[in-house]
Amino acid sequence: MSKYDLADDILTEEVAIEPIRAGFGRGLKKAGELDANVVALCADLTESVQMHLFREAFPERFIEVGVAEQNLVTIASGLARAGKIPFTASYAAFSPGRNWEQIKTTTALNDQPVKVVGGHAGLYTGPDGATHQMLEDIALMRVMPNMVVVVPGDSIEAEKATIALAVNGKPSYLRLARDKTPIFSTDKSPFEIGKAYVLRPGKDITLFGTGTMTYELLVAAEILAKQKIDAEVVHVPTIKPLDNETILKSVEKTGRAVTVEEAQIAGGLGGAVTELLAEYLPVPIKRLGVEDRYGESGTPREVIEHFGLDGKSLTKKIKTFVDRAPQYKKGF
Amino acid sequence: MSGQLTIKQLEDKATSVRRDIIRMLEEAGSGHSAGPLGLADLVTTLYFSVMKHQPRDPDWDGRDYFFLSNGHCVPVQYAVMAEAGYFDKDELLTLRKLGSRLQGHPERTRLPGLENTSGPLGSGLSQAAGVAYSLQYLDGQPHRFVYCITGDGELDEGNIWEAAMFAGKYKLRQFVVFVDRNNIQIDGNTEDVMPLEDLAGKWRSFGWHVQEIDGHNIESIQDAVGMAKAIENRPSVIITHTIPGKGVDFMEYDYHWHGVPPNHEQAKKALQELRTLKGKIRHEGQGV
Numbered sequence A: 001m002s003k004y005d006l007a008d009d010i011l012t013e014e015v016a017i018e019p020i021r022a023g024f025g026r027g028l029k030k031a032g033e034l035d036a037n038v039v040a041l042c043a044d045l046t047e048s049v050q051m052h053l054f055r056e057a058f059p060e061r062f063i064e065v066g067v068a069e070q071n072l073v074t075i076a077s078g079l080a081r082a083g084k085i086p087f088t089a090s091y092a093a094f095s096p097g098r099n100w101e102q103i104k105t106t107t108a109l110n111d112q113p114v115k116v117v118g119g120h121a122g123l124y125t126g127p128d129g130a131t132h133q134m135l136e137d138i139a140l141m142r143v144m145p146n147m148v149v150v151v152p153g154d155s156i157e158a159e160k161a162t163i164a165l166a167v168n169g170k171p172s173y174l175r176l177a178r179d180k181t182p183i184f185s186t187d188k189s190p191f192e193i194g195k196a197y198v199l200r201p202g203k204d205i206t207l208f209g210t211g212t213m214t215y216e217l218l219v220a221a222e223i224l225a226k227q228k229i230d231a232e233v234v235h236v237p238t239i240k241p242l243d244n245e246t247i248l249k250s251v252e253k254t255g256r257a258v259t260v261e262e263a264q265i266a267g268g269l270g271g272a273v274t275e276l277l278a279e280y281l282p283v284p285i286k287r288l289g290v291e292d293r294y295g296e297s298g299t300p301r302e303v304i305e306h307f308g309l310d311g312k313s314l315t316k317k318i319k320t321f322v323d324r325a326p327q328y329k330k331g332f
Numbered sequence B: 001m002s003g004q005l006t007i008k009q010l011e012d013k014a015t016s017v018r019r020d021i022i023r024m025l026e027e028a029g030s031g032h033s034a035g036p037l038g039l040a041d042l043v044t045t046l047y048f049s050v051m052k053h054q055p056r057d058p059d060w061d062g063r064d065y066f067f068l069s070n071g072h073c074v075p076v077q078y079a080v081m082a083e084a085g086y087f088d089k090d091e092l093l094t095l096r097k098l099g100s101r102l103q104g105h106p107e108r109t110r111l112p113g114l115e116n117t118s119g120p121l122g123s124g125l126s127q128a129a130g131v132a133y134s135l136q137y138l139d140g141q142p143h144r145f146v147y148c149i150t151g152d153g154e155l156d157e158g159n160i161w162e163a164a165m166f167a168g169k170y171k172l173r174q175f176v177v178f179v180d181r182n183n184i185q186i187d188g189n190t191e192d193v194m195p196l197e198d199l200a201g202k203w204r205s206f207g208w209h210v211q212e213i214d215g216h217n218i219e220s221i222q223d224a225v226g227m228a229k230a231i232e233n234r235p236s237v238i239i240t241h242t243i244p245g246k247g248v249d250f251m252e253y254d255y256h257w258h259g260v261p262p263n264h265e266q267a268k269k270a271l272q273e274l275r276t277l278k279g280k281i282r283h284e285g286q287g288v
Helices: A020-034 A052-057 A069-081 A100-109 A123-128 A137-142 A155-166 A213-226 A244-254 A269-280 A300-306 A311-324 B007-028 B034-050 B071-084 B089-094 B124-138 B158-169 B199-205 B218-230 B264-277
Strands: A017-019 A038-042 A062-064 A085-091 A115-119 A148-150 A172-175 A180-182 A197-200 A205-209 A231-235 A238-240 A257-264 A285-290 B065-068 B146-151 B175-181 B209-214 B236-241
Touching: A017 A020, A020 A038, A020 A052, A020 A085, A020 A115, A020 A155, A038 A052, A038 A069, A069 A085, A069 A100, A069 B124, A069 B158, A085 A155, A123 A300, A137 A148, A137 A172, A137 A238, A137 A257, A137 A269, A148 A155, A155 A172, A197 A213, A197 A244, A205 A213, A205 A244, A205 A269, A205 A311, A213 A231, A213 A257, A213 A311, A231 A244, A238 A269, A244 A269, A257 A269, A257 A311, A269 A285, A285 A311, B007 B034, B007 B071, B007 B089, B007 B218, B007 B264, B034 B071, B034 B146, B034 B175, B034 B218, B065 B071, B065 B124, B071 B089, B071 B146, B124 B146, B124 B158, B124 B175, B175 B218, B199 B209, B199 B236, B209 B218, B218 B236
Parallel strands: A038 A062, A038 A085, A085 A115, A115 A172, A148 A172, A205 A231, A205 A257, A257 A285, B065 B146, B146 B175, B175 B236, B209 B236
Antiparallel strands: A017 A180, A148 A238, A197 A231
């Protein structure tokens, strides 16, 4: 396997930071340049979700629908019927939070290539509080047949993911975070829908991360190494279709696993990986994320730390798990 | 195929469609009776004298679009499509059966000629509006029209008014919507469940051109469509007054027939009635 190209100095103070949503904004504009059928619809949050770059470049292909998320995706379904590739964006709390049934019936069951872009997802939405910190979206979208679910880890990957989703021909969900977060990938790092990537090889445990949590796992793995725990970090930017092969191959080697997401642990990345492993390779596993509760106000970083999802807190939780859970051996 | 058939011929087709609806529902053993029967004249008129379409080439790129927003009324669309030659009439009897292309509520991916998947109420109008927007603003195709039927009970849904506002804002001139005003929904009369009046005033205030017609008078339907297409700078809604269960005496006006099919005896009686009614369907109050 070729080595994943990680950015330099990511574990230092020098690490570059940028909101993941900014990558989406750039990617959408590029997708618009590549295909005249790409159109963008927004529900009164154009700059917040970074659609203004597309709007400025292609005003005739930008459609404002007002604060109406049900209409947002159903108008898009009609545009797709007329041959367009519609990107719809709002906050994840509202789309897919409010319009799940419309997404299911008019885009997924109807098999139209509407892109649902959920901005401001997760705890990094910070001060806005629980109503706006969407934590259930990964689970909601993952259970929907025909739906592709992508959660980029940083802004560079978000840009690549957006361009890839424009041409995948499928109804798709793209999850974005609001606040500035570290960039760990580079222009040269691979991104393909449906692929997971080993960012750091190890033999004692596999740490699966998605979205903003992958970076925190890189931090945790570095600290764990000093404690003589050799952790493998696997980045899972596509929750559906899940890269079963990469996940199983890694866990076959390490014999135990942890999943981390900035979302409810039920049904999300943790759900997906646990379901896979329970059926094919039942190793000890620990799901980390938000555990059946709602978020709350605070600065983004305060909230992340409050929920124990920063690299240091994760290190402690992972260490505790490693100490109590034996590595699975075949024929166990 | 537009403009070829006489009113009498269209009425005969609508009667034939009603008979197929009864047969389909009896065979299926479940489904909605009142709405489809009430819409038979409208849907027949759209497919046989209004819309540009090619049954043998459902995705023909010069076609007008038809969206059924109230998907539970799909038996009428299936029956009209079979009548028009989209598929063989024998297939109508597979309605709601395992493996059928004629699902209980319409699924676009299963049957060529369907433009959308619907059933959950309130979102067909905006899907249709999306196509109308594309034709008018993105595709430069001013001669193609989008026709959409919504139920009246369906207007309780908030999504409908989001779409109404959208179409009004963008002045979707190639958009012709029919509200099937039959005054019934599952729990009873629409004005008891959730009052809709002043319905015309509501649409007008959203920027729409509004007409009201007798939905069983084929000439009225044709005239109203002609007017709607001539209206230059607004979407058009045609409040289409229909009788639920139209054509079958014991079903007419009775909301209990909203969501149930006829049994064998009832179907037999209904088919007999439709035979005697043939050709007289638009002459209200003249007895049978």
